[in-house]
Amino acid sequence: MTVTTKESRDVIKTVDEVVDEFHARSEELIPILMKLNQELGFISSEALERISTRMHIPQSQVYSVASFYHMINTKPTGRHVIKFCESAPCHVAGGREVWEAVQKELEIKPEETSKDGKWTLKTTSCLGVCAVGPVMMVDDDIYGNLTPDQLPDIFAKYQ
Amino acid sequence: MTALQAELAAKGLADEVKVLETPRIGDCEKGPEILVYPENYHYIGLSVKDIPFLVEEQFLKGRPVTNLLAPPKKEEAQELREPTAKEVRVVLRNCGKINPENIEDYIAEDGYSALAKVITSMDSDQVIDTVKNSGLRGRGGAGFLTALKWGFTRDAVGDIRYIVCNADEGDPGAFMNRAVLEGDPHSVIEGMIIAAYAIGAQQGYIYCRAEYPIAVRTLEIAIEQARDLGLLGEHIFGTDFSFDLEVRQGAGAFVCGEETALIASIEGRRGEPRPRPPFPAVKGLFGKPTNINNVETYANIPQIILNGAEWFASMGTEKSKGTKTFALAGDVKKTGLIEVPFGITLRDIIFDVGGGIKDDLQFKAVQTGGPMGGCLPAEYLDLPMDYEKLTQAGSIMGSGGMVVMDEGTCMVDIARFFLEFIQDESCGKCVPCRVGTRRMLEILTRICEGNGREGDIELLEELSVEIRQDSLCGLGQGAPNPVVSTLQHFRDEYEIHIRDKKCPAKVCRALISYEIDPENCVGCTLCARNCPVDAISGEAKKTHVIDLDLCIRCGICNQVCNYNAVNVTT
Amino acid sequence: MNAIKNLDDLKKIREEALAKRKVTETSGATQVIVAMGTCGIAAGARETMKAVLEYIEAKNLPNIVVSQTGCIGLCEQEPILQVVSGQQEKVTYGKVSPDAARKIMQEHVEKGEVVGDFVIPSVG
Numbered sequence: 001m002t003v004t005t006k007e008s009r010d011v012i013k014t015v016d017e018v019v020d021e022f023h024a025r026s027e028e029l030i031p032i033l034m035k036l037n038q039e040l041g042f043i044s045s046e047a048l049e050r051i052s053t054r055m056h057i058p059q060s061q062v063y064s065v066a067s068f069y070h071m072i073n074t075k076p077t078g079r080h081v082i083k084f085c086e087s088a089p090c091h092v093a094g095g096r097e098v099w100e101a102v103q104k105e106l107e108i109k110p111e112e113t114s115k116d117g118k119w120t121l122k123t124t125s126c127l128g129v130c131a132v133g134p135v136m137m138v139d140d141d142i143y144g145n146l147t148p149d150q151l152p153d154i155f156a157k158y159q
Numbered sequence: 160m161t162a163l164q165a166e167l168a169a170k171g172l173a174d175e176v177k178v179l180e181t182p183r184i185g186d187c188e189k190g191p192e193i194l195v196y197p198e199n200y201h202y203i204g205l206s207v208k209d210i211p212f213l214v215e216e217q218f219l220k221g222r223p224v225t226n227l228l229a230p231p232k233k234e235e236a237q238e239l240r241e242p243t244a245k246e247v248r249v250v251l252r253n254c255g256k257i258n259p260e261n262i263e264d265y266i267a268e269d270g271y272s273a274l275a276k277v278i279t280s281m282d283s284d285q286v287i288d289t290v291k292n293s294g295l296r297g298r299g300g301a302g303f304l305t306a307l308k309w310g311f312t313r314d315a316v317g318d319i320r321y322i323v324c325n326a327d328e329g330d331p332g333a334f335m336n337r338a339v340l341e342g343d344p345h346s347v348i349e350g351m352i353i354a355a356y357a358i359g360a361q362q363g364y365i366y367c368r369a370e371y372p373i374a375v376r377t378l379e380i381a382i383e384q385a386r387d388l389g390l391l392g393e394h395i396f397g398t399d400f401s402f403d404l405e406v407r408q409g410a411g412a413f414v415c416g417e418e419t420a421l422i423a424s425i426e427g428r429r430g431e432p433r434p435r436p437p438f439p440a441v442k443g444l445f446g447k448p449t450n451i452n453n454v455e456t457y458a459n460i461p462q463i464i465l466n467g468a469e470w471f472a473s474m475g476t477e478k479s480k481g482t483k484t485f486a487l488a489g490d491v492k493k494t495g496l497i498e499v500p501f502g503i504t505l506r507d508i509i510f511d512v513g514g515g516i517k518d519d520l521q522f523k524a525v526q527t528g529g530p531m532g533g534c535l536p537a538e539y540l541d542l543p544m545d546y547e548k549l550t551q552a553g554s555i556m557g558s559g560g561m562v563v564m565d566e567g568t569c570m571v572d573i574a575r576f577f578l579e580f581i582q583d584e585s586c587g588k589c590v591p592c593r594v595g596t597r598r599m600l601e602i603l604t605r606i607c608e609g610n611g612r613e614g615d616i617e618l619l620e621e622l623s624v625e626i627r628q629d630s631l632c633g634l635g636q637g638a639p640n641p642v643v644s645t646l647q648h649f650r651d652e653y654e655i656h657i658r659d660k661k662c663p664a665k666v667c668r669a670l671i672s673y674e675i676d677p678e679n680c681v682g683c684t685l686c687a688r689n690c691p692v693d694a695i696s697g698e699a700k701k702t703h704v705i706d707l708d709l710c711i712r713c714g715i716c717n718q719v720c721n722y723n724a725v726n727v728t729t
Numbered sequence: 730m731n732a733i734k735n736l737d738d739l740k741k742i743r744e745e746a747l748a749k750r751k752v753t754e755t756s757g758a759t760q761v762i763v764a765m766g767t768c769g770i771a772a773g774a775r776e777t778m779k780a781v782l783e784y785i786e787a788k789n790l791p792n793i794v795v796s797q798t799g800c801i802g803l804c805e806q807e808p809i810l811q812v813v814s815g816q817q818e819k820v821t822y823g824k825v826s827p828d829a830a831r832k833i834m835q836e837h838v839e840k841g842e843v844v845g846d847f848v849i850p851s852v853g
Contacts, residue, residue, distance in 0.1 A: 025427075026427050027425065027426050027427040027445075028427060029427035029428075030408075030410050030424060030427055031407070031408065033410070034369065034408060034410055064429055065427070065428065065429055068412060068429040068430060068586075069409075069410035069411050069412050069430070070410070070411030070412060071369055071370075071410045071411030072410055072411070087331030087332070087580060088331050088332060088489075088526075088530070088562055088573065088576050088577060088580070089331055089332040089488035089489055089560075089562050090331075091576060092488075092489045092490060092562060092564060092568065093488075093489065093490075096714075097713070097714065097715065097718065100691070100713050100715075104691050124370070124411075125329065125331065125370075125411075125413055125580065125583070125584065126329065126330065126331035126332065126333070126370075127370050127767075128328060128333070128334040128337045128370060128371060128767065129334060129337075129767050129768040129771045129804070130331070130332050130333075130334060130486065130488035130494070130560075131334070131486070131487070131488055131494035131495045131496075131768055131804030131805050131807075132494075132768050132771045132772045132804055132805065132807060133488070135771055140372065142767060142770055142771045143771060144768065144771030144772050144807075145771070145772055148715075251802060254798075254799050254800060254801060254802065255764060255798050255799060255800065255801030255802065255809075256798065257798065258796050258797060258798060259798070259799045260797070263742065263745075263746040263749075264746065266739065266742050266743050266746055267743055267746035267747050267750065269743075271733075271739055272739065272743075275736050275739050279735075279736055334768070334800075334804075337766070337767060337800070338766060338799060338800035338802060341766045341767065341799040341800055342766060342798065342799020342800050342801075343799065371767065373765075373766070373767050373770070374767070377799075387732070388732055388733050388742075389732030389733050389734065390733060396733065396734065396735060396736075397734045397735055492805075493803070493805060494804055494805040495802045495803050495804035495805055495806075496800065496801075496802030496803075496804065497802065498802075
């Protein structure tokens with residue numbers, strides 16, 4: 001008998017709800033993964049297994065799709081995810097200095113999560129607001145016209 | 160009032176011109192006033208004897224009578240800015256003017272009138288002919304004749320057809336599509352319904368990148384409102400034609416802007432391109448004939464139908480008709496969106512509409528067409544914007560992103576930067592792209608770090624040829640472009656990096672050093688306090704010194720110094 | 730609104746929408762429009778909108794229509810706020826922080842005086 005923890009049962013429940021919402025259609029795999037990414041924070045191996053069972057798609061294939069797309073996390077993340085635009089227009093508008101200041105302020109490097117589990121720092125490709133660059137997103141909030149001195153206040157908003 | 164009505168009736172205009180009595184419009188001391196709508200001409204101080212001439216000029220001939228007009232207000236004078244005279248807003252006509260979450264606003268601006276015209280009085284051939292005569296080319300970058308694509312899709316074998324909108328605008332520096340999706344979503348929806356009618360499709364998808372959540376939301380609201388009004392769904396305008404739309408989000412993969420990768424993504428698979436033929440027009444989404452066009456291509460359709468093919472073809476150059484939106488980013492004063500007719504020069508775009516280089520520094524280069532575009536130096540500033548002319552110059556039109564670079568830009572660093580992006584976004588399916596771009600990036604990184612070797616340039620050139628020839632899709636085929644164009648126009652910069660281990664633009668960290676000028680330094684300690692690695696030492700009011708062994712070349716000391724005492728040397 | 734079944738239905742909606750606009754203009758109502766495209770939001774348009782709404786509520790101002798629009802294309806001027814007083818020409822303001830918004834509400838919307846410092850030439 002396999003012992004499932006409460007957390008596992010929650011994961012399975014969430015996966016089932018989302019898969020049912022999209023009628024378990026194979027072409028909806030990416031919307032399903034995106035929604036689960038939002039609800040669970042990342043696609044764990046438990047989630048992968050359940051998706052595979054419910055949708056009759058081999059687990060390797062589900063993982064292959066999940067790991068292909070940048071916005072789907074296959075590793076756990078911190079409570080808040082920062083996505084900093086590393087594309088040329090932001091770079092040219094002073095992004096390099098702000099990027100260094102972000103890393104200094106939070107004391108983490110890209111793809112790392114802070115020790116207290118609060119922040120995960122990622123780079124993102126162009127967010128399409130280049131004219132107000134440098135730009136970053138913290139969770140769903142977007143910040144433009146960034147300068148290093150704005151960072152402490154911005155980060156202080158998040159618990 | 161009576162005189163006006165009588166004169167209008169006498170000239171047979173009683174049906175065309177509606178006269179409404181309103182409360183005061185402006186300065187009533189000046190005398191009777193008339194506001195002509197929709198032109199917004201405000202006439203004041205009128206008497207009965209003015210009426211016949213006014214009716215003849217304004218209503219019959221469509222010419223305002225300037226000596227009877229109210230003087231322009233101060234704000235109007237400020238709005239008459241020379242540069243924008245070069246702009247012609249077709250695709251962007253409603254952006255910033257209407258509430259995108261209110262379909263009535265769109266309808267008030269002649270929205271869905273083109274669809275009504277098409278459904279009630281045109282057949283598929285007529286629609287496709289109109290698009291053909293307009294000369295509209297795909298605005299996503301390839302510039303393929305739109306009417307030709309529609310024709311192929313319509314004539315392909317099969318009963319089920321799909322219409323897809325490519326809203327996966329991933330080019331760094333490009334945000335034209337985002338503005339249209341957020342500001343005037345119905346123009347795209349209307350364009351898609353017209354395309355569906357002409358091609359014989361029943362279902363459509365708008366594939367929008369997930370990095371644009373507001374655009375996704377705005378589209379979903381717009382589709383819902385269109386459905387409520389019966390403009391989407393069964394029996395549109397009471398005819399047999401039925402069509403519905405769905406929004407599909409991307410998940411953060413630049414390569415999904417490539418049409419076959421986009422199709423794979425909608426189908427729930429990895430966004431990997433496949434060889435063509437067969438083209439999507441013949442075998443696309445779910446194996447069915449599919450027409451894929453860019454947001455801007457669809458957004459042009461309603462205006463072409465309403466104003467006619469000749470109107471559209473009257474703008475632009477011989478082979479590049481109509482207008483194009485461009486997103487100006489980088490070191491230019493007025494960043495943002497513009498829409499101009501083809502044929503305008505780069506010089507006019509950057510220095511006239513764009514206001515010139517920020518801080519009035521020297522122009523160095525402009526990259527057109529996104530990360531697979533080329534960088535063009537000052538000699539090309541008088542190049543007219545035209546698909547073929549840009550390609551001949553070694554760049555591409557692309558979707559319209561334009562990154563302007565000033566004298567402080569290192570062209571080797573820029574090439575490396577774009578290649579890093581492309582390497583990151585390579586789907587990995589084919590060796591020339593996956594491995595080739597990685598090798599190119601390694602070489603460029605070495606050069607920027609001061610480890611360039613004799614023969615590196617030749618190797619880059621050789622790799623470029625092979626990657627271009629042998630890659631499976633547009634991403635790989637275009638990947639070498641930034642390198643090829645910077646090598647072509649800025650070869651000396653590469654040579655100086657490799658041979659002299661210097662960076663002329665003083666950007667590449669490994670090749671520059673910072674030093675404090677003792678003549679200017681007042682010892683304010685600001686630099687030392689801000690240095691992230693504590694590489695600066697000095698007492699208050701005494702000249703400070705940077706320890707070059709500790710210095711990471713971040714440039715913060717140079718930025719914070721108020722006395723111009725920090726110099727960058729290479 | 731009912732579903733559009735033919736050309737006349739569409740025409741009717743168009744005319745009603747235009748008439749509604751005219752009424753807003755001639756009634757002397759003031760329209761305050763905040764650009765809420767993503768670039769605007771990245772530059773702080775949400776805070777600007779909040780300041781506008783809070784100002785109206787605090788002062789209990791009547792006859793003001795607040796709405797939103799998309800990206801105008803003048804992204805480096807964001808946040809952008811436009812004021813249409815009755816039938817006067819639209820005035821476009823750029824770099825409108827919450828403080829600037831409050832100033833514009835007080836000077837332009839309430840007193841009818843354009844705040845020259847923030848005016849920017851518009852396009853189209």
